[in-house]
Amino acid sequence: MSPLMLGLFCTLTVGAAATFYFWGVRRRQDESVEGIHSLSAMHWREFAGLVLEMLFRRGYSAAELHPLGSGDQSDILLKREDGVCVLSCKHGSAYRLGGSAVEELANSVRMNDAVGGIMVTPGSFAPEAYALARPQRIELIDGKTLWPEVEPLLPEPLRKRVQAYAAGRAKRGVGIGWTAALVAGLAIALLLPRSDGDTPDAPAAVAAPAPGTTATPKPVAASPQAAAAQTESQQEQRRKDAASAIAALPGVERALWSTQSTLSLDINSDQPDLWNGICGIIDRYEELRATRVQMNPPPNSGLPVRFKQCHTY
Incomplete structure (x- = not known):
């Protein structure tokens, strides 16, 4: 394969890989991160309303929509086929919930004679929280798991803003990737030695600088x-x-x-x-x-x- 063809192949391969990564993978990751920030910026009742709508689509129904207790972060009772379930919404992306939060929900499950519980947060859970939740029939939903389910339920302006933010970052990444691919392809085409089959029959004449003049070096492009x-x-x-x-x-x-x-x-x-x-x-x-x-x-x-x-x- 000639250096020119090899350079073209390198450009297309690197550019296609950059497009796949930034548009197909990184864009969705950026949407998730920005979407979780948007959920964290909501009031607790707005956030809890989105979670309830998500669970209603799963097949749950309202048992008691008034919070169990007073103020935000209270538990909510839901119905499902096998009985009552306790929902706990922990608002804020800075949350990293551990075993104590799971134990609190487990106590609420027992006090309300429920068959299980669901804890939802835009933040994350510590490993010990998962270990305690499984035997007590408590489902844990963190920000990364929550975002794909609530994204279609967001108000249209908010969803478009999140998508536009992620698309903008993806486009910049794709542009940088194709620029790097073009530079790499040109370097291969110009710097690799030609094979005998690529050598022309007669060498091209190289124009010498006129007497009394100095050849001007070409500027080096920034990487x-x-x-x-x-x-x-x-x-x-x-x-x-x-x-x-x-x-x-x-x-x-x-x-x-x-x-x-x-x-x-x-x-x-x-x-x-x-x-x-x-x-x-x-x-x-x-x-x-x-x-x-x-x-x-x-x-x-x-x-x-x-x-x-x-x-x-």
């Missing part, structure tokens, strides 16, 4: 890895610039990025034009216009945390 690193660095700097500008607004105590798509703000007062000022700064940066802004009220104010967006596309 795709270096270009990608530079792009990521520039994006990170723009996020820092946006956070610094917003932190300087009257009424904002602190601004920091909790994730690449979520900006957390500590506010000390709700100025009338505060949100317009925040959006005015975010709109300067094309890639940040769909940023989710978490508005944290002053401590002990009794006000809820709010999540807002300047743009939803």
Whole structure:
């Protein structure tokens, strides 16, 4: 195989592999991660409502939709063919639930004479939680297991925003992959020695530089890895610039990025034009216009945390 054909084969193989990984595998992973963050940003009752709708589709029905107890994180009774089941929704992606949470649900199962229980969280479970849950007929559903079932139940704007975020990251990855594939293919085609069958009958004449002139060396193209690193660095700097500008607004105590798509703000007062000022700064940066802004009220104010967006596309 000639170096040219070998280079073309390498380009197509690496490019196809990059497309399969970033669009077929990594995109779904990014959707899951961003989707779990979105579930964590909901109020407990919104989250519990999604879980109930998911379980109704599994065949469960309502036994007692009023929480057993008061406040959030309470248990809910459901019916199934063999009896009553206790549902426990633990909200928040930071959860890593262990054996104590399972024991609490097991006690609730016994107190309500139920046949089993279900514990759902956007977070995760420790290994000992699974070991305790199996013999007590308790099903554990973590964020990675939950997301594929509740994704079709999300409001359309929220689902599209999660999908658009993951698709954008996948497209960048595919572009970087094909750039690397093209560079590798060109390197193979130009640097590998030609076989005798590829050598032309007469060597091509090499043009010599005119007397008194010096041949100008060709500029060396930057590697795709270096270009990608530079792009990521520039994006990170723009996020820092946006956070610094917003932190300087009257009424904002602190601004920091909790994730690449979520900006957390500590506010000390709700100025009338505060949100317009925040959006005015975010709109300067094309890639940040769909940023989710978490508005944290002053401590002990009794006000809820709010999540807002300047743009939803």
